[in-house]
Amino acid sequence: MAIQFYYHYLSPPSCVVWMVLKELGVEFEEKIIDLFQDEQKGDKYAEVNRRKQIPALRDGDMTLTESRSMAIYLCSKFEPADKKDKLYPRDFLEQTKFHELMMRDVDNYQTMLKYLNIDLVLEGKATSLVDGFLPKCEKILQEYDAILAKNEYIFGGHLTFLDYACAHTISTLKMSGYRGWDKYTNLKRWKQTLSKLPYFGQCVEDSAKTNADMYTLVLEKGLEAGFTEFLARK
Template sequence: MTLTLYFHEISPPSRSVLMIIKALNIQCDVKVVDLLTGEQFSPEYLEIHPRGKVPALTDGDFTLIESRAIAAYLCNKYGGVEETLYPRDPEKRANVDMMLYFGGWVYNEIFAYLNVRNILFYDEKICDENLPKVHEALKQLENYLEKNKFMAGTSISIADFFGVNAVLFLEVSDFEDYGKYPKVVEWIKEVKKLPYFNECNQSGLAHMKKLIKNKLEKKYIKVFLQ
């Protein structure tokens, strides 16, 4: 059966799932859904993901949406003897699950601050009033990382893949306060050492930076990202 990931590089959750595919050395077709031309709203793609989002995954006749569910599925089905990314031990797995949910909260606070959707669609600005919530999220992440090298313990897990892409999303702005969170900075450096990190993330992050920069500088680009 053919495994297909529906993906776009500017989507942090898409890139996180791609990292898992690379980590597990899974043979998978990667189909780019062009968010910038509205392909995600085509009837064909809405049959796969009714909300018109990426990523999505098809595994033969089985279709799965929601990035964290996709990540868990890939580990469960294709992880083999790998025991760190998504452990089978109930308590260790629950800890990874907890940090996946926590990372989702961090991502939402950062996304609300960056105001990406409204910048791209409605020529708005970054929501500086939401910056205190970003600092609260980073402070709580710092507290977790005071106790462990990675989000869910001493070994890297899928929670780190999602968490790091949430925090690095700040790079599309002029955020310069990483120095307040030395453990977060150290953790980012560790995750970036993964041999497939740049392959999965570098181009997409640069692409999103350019989109945001151009829109904020009134260099209009018609996009359909939602």
């Protein structure tokens, strides 16, 4: 039975796994969970993921509900052993370094969401960003830019799924209308490199633009009116 992948294209964690599947050429059964209909909160999906969050991945009797564990699982199972530049390292010490950066990116992503005030905005309880988090977000951009000053990619000198995760973390800031990108020349070069991947536009750039459009409408017009106009434009 084919792998079943439960996701939505506007979910950054979903898109990280989606890109791993595409890069590895793994066949999978697509299960789109409609976030706009709150399908992820329903009893049917709870049978897949009792946490009622996306993404989720099923492979036979194995069910995973955390995007990074899915990426590691897919790479470990499907990436050829003789492949030189792997999406996920096999050496123990390299894995340790990789995991450290991966966990750092989890923190960075949460900082971006705090700046966007995402939970309260999408609950209709706030209509503004939390400006105090902007310096922390810029520090994150500086951190990634410094890494990329020494390497073409985020880890190991070649493409890994950490590039996918970090690309989504950084793209999340676009929802705020941030305009200071020109200061980060290494980030710009890296994004240009990633943009050559055949799936990058669909999985990162299109997703980031759509999320930004939706978020801007909700900020400007409130939750109900903003979502109504956003859905009418789709």
